[in-house]
Amino acid sequence: MNALLEALRVVVGPAHLLTGDADMAPYCRDWRGRYQGQALCVARPGSTGEVAEVVRLCAAAGVPMVPQGGNTGLCGGGVPRGGEVLISLGRLNRVRAVDEDSITVEAGCTLTQVQEAARAAGRFFPLSLAAEGSATIGGNLSTNAGGVQVLRYGNARDLTLGLEVVLPDGRCWNGLRRLRKDNTGYDLKHWFIGAEGSLGLITAAVLKLYPPLRATATAWVAVADPARAVALLSRLRQHLGDRISAFELIGHSALEMVLRHIPGSRAPLDKAHPWYVLVELTDTLVADLTAPLTSVLADASLAGEVKDGAIAASEIQARDFWRLRENISEAQRIEGISIKHDVAVPIARIAEFIARADQALVSEFPGARIVCFGHVGDGNLHYNPSRPAVQDNDAFIAQTPRVNRIVHDLVHGLGGSISAEHGLGQLKRDEILRYKSGLEMELMRSLKQALDPCCLMNPGKVL
Structure with a gap:
């Protein structure tokens, strides 16, 4: 190991090979504090060439590797389990090229950095999520991140034209096509998107760009229940089409938690309601969307789908609405540990899932508190039960396997997925065996064997 460490130090430079426990600690623990591991070292390469050489040296020594971006994942996919070389890509943060249709960026660029580079070029990059200031493009692609605008623009996979990837043996595949x-055979980039670094290490990507937005309208709307939220989504689609870029469902318990823990937060409406929807319209052509949004919401109110609402009168007010949504995860972290579920079901069955899951959990675990929110426009819910009192919650968290069984079996029975956008990581690596067919697992293992026969790339994750 000393010989490997010395070779890695030569490649990345002494300042960028971390071996001390204190120096490595931020890389070896996830931001929620759920996963803690130990690495042999943390290597911080500054170029694709350095990444390839680091991987080649580790492969030759038979030492496993863990790629890491911004370390904002929720399933432990970027945290070492013990003894791996952790490869942090934060120094690969250059924007290589921008044109009218695409932007080529390195994997360590934060999502905010990509958005700003696109904006400076007079274009728009639509991927948006709460951790965009620290989450990196490499991590976004490795987990096929979704975010709040999937409804209109798709997942990270849909926004990707090409990739540059270092394979588990150190060879570099340049697939940076625009x-x-x-249609010349297998679309290789899709092997690595959503693979959580288990098949190779993404070092750069070509991403789609869009015309800049000319108009935006944002509203915070109160609804009686998830069924009426889904009905409102259908109404909006019927009258406003693909101008709907985001449609977020937020339970009152989630809003209440944000108001309690996030300074400066303020409820948008005078009265509390059981459920809320945050809806945003965007357009690249028309100058005003407030009038059509107001008209549709008025009709929805007459139909009983909307109980109250507020349309943002300024960009500042719209940002305030979004801060409430984006700070839910942070407020939950402050409140304490919860059993997190990132699930997807068909949109038409969202209300059924919530009703049945709530009933089953409260029946089995009286006093359980459900924090439910998510991207209803694409069927993705974050469904997180806990108990309010710390002493009660510890006992509840110990029941995680039973809680997961109730939630995941119901999701599967409704034709859904137990991971919509967070990936499997360590958290759901074993759980997925209950829901994927034997053939699916065989095909996944065959691909892993073909690319990483020694299982050195992010071992113990996904498979």
Whole structure:
């Protein structure tokens, strides 16, 4: 190991090979504090060439590797389990090229950095999520991040034209193509998107850009229940089409937690309601969307789908609405540990899932508190039960396998997925065996064997 460490030090430079426990600690613990591991070292390469050489040296020594971006994941996918070389990509943070249709960036660029580079070029990059100031493009692609605008623009996979990837043996595949159409065999980039670094290490990507937005309208709307939220979504789609870029469902318990823990937070409406929807319209052509949004919401109110609402009168007010939504995870972290579920079900069955899951959990675990929110426009819910009192919650968290069984079996029975956008990581690596067919697992293992036969790339994650 000393020989490997010395070789890695030569490649990345002494300042960028961390071996002390204190120096490595921030990389070896996830931001929620759920996963803690130990690494042999943390290597911080500054170029694709350095990444390739680090991987080649580790492969030759038979030492496993863990790629890491911004370390904002929720399933332990970027945390070492013990003895791996952790490869942090934070120094690969250059924007290589921008044109009218695409932007080429390195994997260590934060999502905010990509958004700002696109904006400076007069274009728009739509991927947006709460951790965008620290989450990196490499991590976004490795987990096929979704975020709040999937409804209109799709997941990270849909926004990707090409990739540059260092394979588990140190070879580099340059697939940085800017083509919208390329039908010359297997689309190799999709092997690595959503693979959580288990098949190779993404070092750069070509991402789609769009015309800048000319108009935005944002509203915070109160609804009686999830069924009426889904009905409102249908109404908005019927009258406003693909101008709907975001449609977020927020339970009152989630809002209440944000108001309690996040300074400066203020409820948008005078009265409390059981459920809320945060809806945003965008357009690249028309100058005003407030009038059509107001009209549709008025009709929805007459139909009983909307109980109250507020349309943002300024960009500042719209940002305030979004801060309430984006700070839910942080407020939950402050409140304490919860059993997190990142699930997807068909949109038409969202209300059924919430009703049945609530009933089953409260029946089995009286006093359980459900924090439910998510991207209803694409069927993705974050469904997080806990108990308010710390002493009660510890006992409840110990029942995680039973809680997961109730929630995940119901999701599966409704034709859904137990991981919509967070990935499997360590958290759901074993759980997925209950829901994927034997053939699916065989195909996944075959691909892993073909690319990483020694299982050195992010071992113990996904598979």
